[in-house]
Amino acid sequence: MFSSPLVLQMPASMTDDQFFEFCQLNGDLKIERNKFGEISIMPPTGSETGNRNFNLAGQLYVWSEKDGTGICFDSSTGFKLSTGAERSPDASWIKLERWNGLTPEQQKRFAPICPDFLIELRSATDSLQSLKDKMNEYMQEPGIQLGLLIDRQNRQVYVYRSGEVEECLESPDVVNCDSILPGFVLQMGKIW
8 A cells, every 4th residue: 555645647538527437436545636637546544534534524514414504525525626626625515505506417426616615634644735735726716715724743724715815823722614604613622
């Protein structure tokens, strides 16, 4: 097994349907494609990172169920961005009206939409710069309002808001997402 993402150069002729089929045939792998057509195959996370990611997704799910204005997605969900990239944030949320604007076929595949809110959690194999690049890619997308990049190694949370400069929080106990997700405050205790 490999300890960092494996990047494959693929012919530009791989269609969206072929890429989707490739991902389905290799369902045990986390696969993304950037806007240049390079395919990244990420190694499985360690147990500790998996637990922290589950905690993130759980907190978002509980809030979303109470709020009722959108739906959540886990780290295995792929989204087709306007750049042509297919990305899978660790946890994400989309407003119902945006989600319901997609066709049933679009909802079954890599939905051609960027979430309103997303979280990326840095694992031991992730480069901080590559995740920052990914966050900047997300922030160029229509619909995105708020993104969090959590760097457990340095106990930092990078906050990305649409149209604003990145903000870095040092070892916060909570991250308030209320401006976009009313009432959602991410508790960091079990994530650190």
